[in-house]
Amino acid sequence: MARPAIARPVARKLIQTSVEFEARFPVKGRVLWAILCDHCEAEGELRIRMSRNPAAGWTYRVDDKESFVDVHALDTSKAYEKVRAGEWVAGRLIVFGSLKKTWTKQVAMAGGVLQDGTRLTGEVSLGEQHAQVDFGLFKAFLRFENPGQMGRVLKYEGIRDGGFVVTDAQVDLEVDRWGRKDEVLRDKGRR
DSSP states (O other), rough: OOOOOOOOOOOOOOOOOOEEEEEEEEEEEEEEEEEEOOSSSSSSSEEEEEEGGGGGOOOOTTGEEEEEEEEEESSSSSSSTTOOOEEEEEEEEEEEOEEEEEEEOOOOESSSHHHHHHHEEEEEEEEEEEEEEEOSOEEEEEOOHHHHHHHHHHHHTTTTOEEEEEEEEEEEEEEEEEEEEHHHOOOSSOO
16 A cells, blocks of 8 residues: 655745845834744844734734734844843844745735744835835835946846835844833833
8 A cells, every 4th residue: 555645845945136135123022932042052032922013003912813923033132131921022123135026916924923034025116226125014125326226136136116026034133121011112211
């Protein structure tokens, strides 16, 4: 009797192109866990839960999965040594990667967690000397030395105004302050 075939996950090739981005934006969210990296012991990782629409406020509803996104990021500020699960943090989320043209026609995030390797799809809009990519949760701005360089690079990669691009994101987090929810959402000071 023949054994049934086992479905194995297909390894994706990481996207590497000449168009790279780095987006930094403010974030406030609840700490789900903080750990020391097991492979290097020199840095740590934080997993936080934040509002999917920060423009409408930082709070979310646990029973509504569309109101929040979980972020698993490398902690570059060593806050993982001090924060505890349940506390809130405020800081900057740094997302970076390479962009590649895609035929997909919608802004999307693969999976429910924004972490290293998450596939993001965004819509491109072009200006005079910069391009903007809207990933839904955040916008990335691509800057060029001059309009000629922008035109050449984007033409080479097949990226056009109104088109869509895809990236395998890399995610870092810089924590400025932490504490109780009301302190973090209200307080402008640093800890």
